[in-house]
Amino acid sequence: MRNILSSIDSPEQLKNLSLAQLNKLAGEIRELILTTVAKTGGHLAPNLGTVELTIALHTVFNCPEDKIVWDVGHQAYGHKILTGRRERFDTLRQPGGITGFPKRSESMYDSFGVGHSSTSISAALGMAIARDLDDKDNYVVAVIGDGSMTGGEAFEALNNAGDLGKHLIVILNDNEMSIDKNVGALAEYLSKMRTAPTYNKVKHDLEFLLKRIPTIGGSVAKAVEHLKDSLRFLLVPGGLFEELGFTYVGPIDGHNIELLTDVLEKAKTMQGPILIHTLTKKGKGYFPAEIEPDKFHGVGPFCLETGEVKKSANPIPSYTSVFSKALLKLADQDKNIVAITAAMPTGTGLKKFADRFPERFLDVGIAEQHAVTVAAGLASQKKKPIVVLYSTFAQRAYDQIIHDVCLQKLPVVFALDRAGIVGEDGPTHHGVFDYSFLRHMPNITLMAPKDENELQHMLYTAFQLKEPVVLRYPRGNGVGVKLDEELVTLPVGMAEEIKSGDDIVFFAIGSMVEACKQASEFLGYIGIEAGVVNARFIKPLDEDMLIRIANRTKYIVTVEDNVLAGGFGSAVLEFLNDHGIAEPKVLRLGLPDKFIEQGPRKDLLAKYTLSGENIAKSVSAFIKSDEVR
Numbered sequence: 001m002r003n004i005l006s007s008i009d010s011p012e013q014l015k016n017l018s019l020a021q022l023n024k025l026a027g028e029i030r031e032l033i034l035t036t037v038a039k040t041g042g043h044l045a046p047n048l049g050t051v052e053l054t055i056a057l058h059t060v061f062n063c064p065e066d067k068i069v070w071d072v073g074h075q076a077y078g079h080k081i082l083t084g085r086r087e088r089f090d091t092l093r094q095p096g097g098i099t100g101f102p103k104r105s106e107s108m109y110d111s112f113g114v115g116h117s118s119t120s121i122s123a124a125l126g127m128a129i130a131r132d133l134d135d136k137d138n139y140v141v142a143v144i145g146d147g148s149m150t151g152g153e154a155f156e157a158l159n160n161a162g163d164l165g166k167h168l169i170v171i172l173n174d175n176e177m178s179i180d181k182n183v184g185a186l187a188e189y190l191s192k193m194r195t196a197p198t199y200n201k202v203k204h205d206l207e208f209l210l211k212r213i214p215t216i217g218g219s220v221a222k223a224v225e226h227l228k229d230s231l232r233f234l235l236v237p238g239g240l241f242e243e244l245g246f247t248y249v250g251p252i253d254g255h256n257i258e259l260l261t262d263v264l265e266k267a268k269t270m271q272g273p274i275l276i277h278t279l280t281k282k283g284k285g286y287f288p289a290e291i292e293p294d295k296f297h298g299v300g301p302f303c304l305e306t307g308e309v310k311k312s313a314n315p316i317p318s319y320t321s322v323f324s325k326a327l328l329k330l331a332d333q334d335k336n337i338v339a340i341t342a343a344m345p346t347g348t349g350l351k352k353f354a355d356r357f358p359e360r361f362l363d364v365g366i367a368e369q370h371a372v373t374v375a376a377g378l379a380s381q382k383k384k385p386i387v388v389l390y391s392t393f394a395q396r397a398y399d400q401i402i403h404d405v406c407l408q409k410l411p412v413v414f415a416l417d418r419a420g421i422v423g424e425d426g427p428t429h430h431g432v433f434d435y436s437f438l439r440h441m442p443n444i445t446l447m448a449p450k451d452e453n454e455l456q457h458m459l460y461t462a463f464q465l466k467e468p469v470v471l472r473y474p475r476g477n478g479v480g481v482k483l484d485e486e487l488v489t490l491p492v493g494m495a496e497e498i499k500s501g502d503d504i505v506f507f508a509i510g511s512m513v514e515a516c517k518q519a520s521e522f523l524g525y526i527g528i529e530a531g532v533v534n535a536r537f538i539k540p541l542d543e544d545m546l547i548r549i550a551n552r553t554k555y556i557v558t559v560e561d562n563v564l565a566g567g568f569g570s571a572v573l574e575f576l577n578d579h580g581i582a583e584p585k586v587l588r589l590g591l592p593d594k595f596i597e598q599g600p601r602k603d604l605l606a607k608y609t610l611s612g613e614n615i616a617k618s619v620s621a622f623i624k625s626d627e628v629r
Contacts, residue, residue, distance in 0.1 A: 004028060011058035011082050011109070022059065022257050026051045029078050030285045032089060037077075038304040040092045041424060042100055045283035045296040046145070047077035049175050049254075053143070053278060054078035056260035057171075060268070061139055067111040067127050071120035071144040073101030074297070075173060083109035093424035095599040100425055115428020116396065117366045118151025120144045121170055125157055128166040139169065139268060146174045147343060150365030161273045162245020169267050170246070170275045173254065175282040175293075241275045250277030255284060294346060298425075316477040320417055322452040323473065324349030326459050326487070327386070331357055336384045337463065340375055342368045348388040348417050368393050372400035372412070379410040384463055387412060391419040391431025391472065402441055405468045409443045412469075413462045419448070419472040420511060420561035421591075421605055426598030431472075432591050435509075436566035438470055439539045445469045445492060446538040448510030452478030454536075460487035474511045474561070476601065495542035501531030504555040504619060507546075509535045509568045512559040515605070518612025523619060530619070538568050541575055550581050555626075557587045557619055561610055564590040587622045589615060 004021055005028040008014070017025065029051050037044045055078070057068055063083070070076040080098060081089055084107065091097025102110040112123045124142035131138055148154060149172065161168055241248045247270060252259055260278070267274050282297075283289025288307025289296035295309075302309045331337045331353065340362045345351045354361040364371045368389060375385035394401075394416055405412045419431040438446050445465060449455040455473055462469040498513070499520055506516040513534045520530040531553070533545065549556065558569035569588030576586065591608055605611050609618050 005032065005081070005086065008082060008086065009084055011063055014055065014059045014082070017059075019258055022055055026055055026257070027285070029055075029081055032081060032086070033077050034286055034304060036089055036092055037299070038302050039090070040094060041298075041300040041302075042077070042093055043074040043298050044286070045289040045293040046074040046175070048284045048286055048289060049280040049282045050075040050143075050173060051078045051284070052255045052257050053171065053173060053260060053280065054082065056257050056264055057141065057143070058082050059257075060261050060264040061141065064108045064111065066139040067124065067141065068109075069112045069120045069124045069127070069140070069142045070102050070114060071142065071148045072117045073114040075143065075145065076102050079109070080107070083107055093426070093598055095597070095603065097598075099598060101428060113428075115425075116393065117148040118144070118154040120148070121154055121157035121161060121168075124168055124170070125161045125164070125166065128161075128168045129164070132166065139167075141169045141171060143171045143173055146172065147366055150343070151367055152369060158241070158244050158246070165245065165272045167271060168273045169264075170273065172250075172275055172277045173280055174251065174277060175280045246273045246275040248275050248277065250275075251279045252277065254278030254280035298347075314477050316480045317452065318477050319452055319455060319473045319475070320347075320349040322455055322478060322483065323415060323417070323459065324352055326456040327353060328356060329487075330460060330463060331360065334384065334463070335360075336382065338362065338375075338378055338383050338385045340364065340371050340385055340387045342366055342371045342389060342393065344388075344390065344393075347390070348415075350388055368397040369400050372397040373404045375412045376400070376404040376408065376410050379405075379412050380408070385412050386415055386462075388415045388417065390429070391416040391434045392422070392429050394431075394434060395437065398437060401438070401468075406441045406443045409467055411466050413459075414468070414470040415459070416470060416472045418475045420474045421596065421601050421608075421610075422475050423601045423604075424598050427595035430596050432562050432596060434470070434472055435538050435560060435562040435568050436570075439568075439571060440566070441468075443467055444539060446472070447490075447536055448472045448538065450479075450496075450508075450510065450513035450534045450536070451481045453481045453483050454490075454534075456483065456487055457490050458536075461490045461492070464489050465492065472510065479514055490536065493537050493540035493542055495536055495545045496534040497531070497545070498534050499530075499532040501529040502553055503529040504557055504623070505531040505533060505549050505553045506557050506559055506615075507533050507535050507549075507568075507572060508559045509538060510561065512561055512610065515610060515612045515615055516557075516559050519615035519619065522613060522616035526620065528620065528623065535568065538571060541571055543575060546572065546575060547579070547581070550576065550584055554584050555587065555619075555623065556584050557589060557615075557622075559610065559615060560590045561605070562590055563593065564588055565593055585626060587619065589618060 004025045030048055033047050085098050088098050093100045099106060101115045102113060104110050104113050120142040121144060124140045128140045144154060249263060252263055263276060267276060281290060282293035300309055338360045339350050339353045341348050341350050342364055343366045345354050345363055364374060371387050375387045378385040416434055419434055422429045422431060438444060445467060447458050449458050458471050462471055508516040516532050520532050523530045558572050560568040567590055569590055573586055589609055596604060606614055609615060
C-alpha cells in the first residue's frame with residue numbers, strides 16, 4: 001500500500017479514505033512524530049497517544065469552520081501534520097520553524113493559542129456562545145487531558161457550560177498521566193470510571209425495554225427516570241459530569257478510529273454539552289515511551305533505536321539539581337519544611353524530596369492557585385512551605401501570591417525554576433515577567449543567584465526570613481563554581497561588588513552577572529574600565545551601594561533576563577529619580593516589549609543583547625553616542 005501521509009495536505013482529504021487507510025495513516029503519523037522529535041526534542045509521549053483521536057476528529061468535523069481547541073497543546077503534533085504543516089514539521093521548535101503548541105497566527109486550523117493547561121473548555125465555550133449569537137451552526141470541540149482536568153479553570157468552565165446548555169463537545173483524553181503521575185481525587189474518580197464502561201449501554205437498554213411495554217411503557221419510563229439516575233450512581237461513581245449538566249459518553253477506546261468516528265458523528269446530533277471520555281496510552285507505538293511516559297513527556301533529542309536521551313557532556317550540575325540537593329539537606333535539619341509543586345515533581349527537582357519525605361511533600365495537580373494558598377495555610381501554622389514552580393506557571397497564581405501570602409506577610413518561600421529565557425518551547429514558557437509582576441508586591445523579598453553556589457545560600461537565607469521570599473533561577477547548567485559545604489545567611493538587600501571600574505558599572509542580576517563579567521573583559525580590551533556588581537536582590541535594592549556607585553561613575557548599566565518594563569532596571573531608575581540623582585546616565589539592557597520567540601537559549605540571549613560580547617557592543621555604542629552629543 002502506498003504512503004498515504006505524503007498525499008495529505010488538508011484534513012478534508014481524510015474523508016475520502018477507507019478505515020484501513022486511516023489506520024495506516026496513523027502509523028505513518030507516528031513515524032513522522034518519532035523521527036522528528038528524536039532530532040528536535042519536544043513533547044513525544046502525549047502526541048503519540050492522540051494520533052487516532054486526531055484522525056477521527058478531522059475525519060468527522062470540517063475545520064476550520066468547526067473549531068477544535070487543544071488544551072495545553074502537548075497533544076497537537078498530529079493536528080499540525082494533518083493541517084498543512086507536514087512538509088515543515090522538521091522545523092518543529094526550531095528558530096523560524098513551526099511552534100510546539102497551537103498558535104493562531106501559524107495556521108487557520110489553530111483556533112486558539114495554548115501552552116498553559118486547563119483553558120480549552122473555557123475558550124471553546126466562548127466560541128460556542130459566539131456561534132449562537134451569530135446564528136451559525138458549526139461545531140466546537142475541546143480536547144482536554146485528564147492531567148489538565150485537575151486545574152480549577154476546567155471545573156469553572158464545566159460548571160458554566162452545563163448551566164448554559166450550549167451545544168459543546170468536550171473530549172476527555174484520559175491517559176492516566178500529565179507530566180508526572182496524576183494525583184488527587186479526580187484521578188481516582190477517573191480510574192473508577194475506567195472500570196465502569198457498561199453504564200451508557202445499560203442505561204440505553206433499560207429505556208428501550210421499558211418503552212416496549214404495551215400501553216404503559218412510556219409512562220413507566222418517565223416514572224422510573226429516577227431509577228436511571230440511581231443506576232448512574234451505581235455504575236459511574238458520583239455521576240460528576242452529568243450532575244454538571246453534561247451528557248457523558250464512555251469510556252471508549254481512544255485508539256479505535258472506527259469507534260471514535262461513530263461516537264463523534266452521534267455527538268453531532270445530540271443537544272447540549274457532551275463529554276466523551278476516551279482512554280488512550282501515552283507513548284503509544286514506541287515502547288520506550290510507553291514504559292516511561294514521564295521521561296518522554298517533554299524530551300530533548302534522543303536515539304530513536306534505544307530511546308536514550310542525548311545528554312550534554314557538560315559535567316557542571318544544573319541549577320535544578322543543586323536546588324534539589326540543598327533542599328534535601330535543609331529538610332533533613334528542619335522537620336517543618338514542606339515542599340509543594342503543581343504536577344511537576346520531576347521537572348522541579350522535587351522527586352527525591354518526595355521519596356525521602358512523602359509526608360512533607362504535596363503535589364496538588366495542575367493547580368498553582370491552590371498550591372499557593374495551601375502554602376499560606378501551612379505557613380499560618382508555623383510550617384515552612386516552599387512552593388516550587390516554573391516561572392511561567394507562577395503567573396497563574398498572581399492573586400494568591402498577593403492576597404493570601406503577601407497581604408498577611410506569611411513566610412512562604414517560592415522557588416521559580418526555568419526563569420528568564422527558556423528555549424525551544426517559546427513564548428508560552430519563557431519566564432521573563434516574574435521580576436515585573438513580583439517586585440511591586442509589598443512585604444516580598446525577591447532575589448536571584450549569580451551562580452549555583454549562591455543559589456544554595458539564597459535557599460538557606462529564604463528559610464531564615466519571616467516573610468514571603470521569591471528565589472528565581474534559570475534553566476540549565478550552572479557556572480561551574482565550587483559548592484560550599486556550609487550554608488550561610490546572606491545579608492538581605494546587600495549587593496556584592498565583584499569587580500571595580502570607574503568608567504561604567506554593571507548592575508547585573510541572576511544569570512546576567514556572568515555575562516557582565518565577560519562583557520567587562522571585552523570592554524577592557526578597548527580601554528573601558530567596567531565594574532561589575534552582583535545585585536543579588538531585586539527587592540530590596542542595595543540603596544547604599546547604588547548611591548556610592550552613582551557618585552563615582554559616569555554610566556550605570558543594568559542587565560536582566562526579564563522584560564524591561566517594570567523590571568530590575570526600572571527599579572534602579574525609580575530609586576535614582578526618587579532621590580534626585582540625575583547622574584550617572586543609565587542604560588537598561590533586558591528583553592523588549594514583545595513575546596520572545598522559540599529558539600536555543602544561548603542564541604536568544606545573544607539576539608537580545610544579553611550575551612557577554614553583545615552587552616559589550618551595546619555599552620560601547622552607548623558611550624560613543626553620548627560622547628557625540
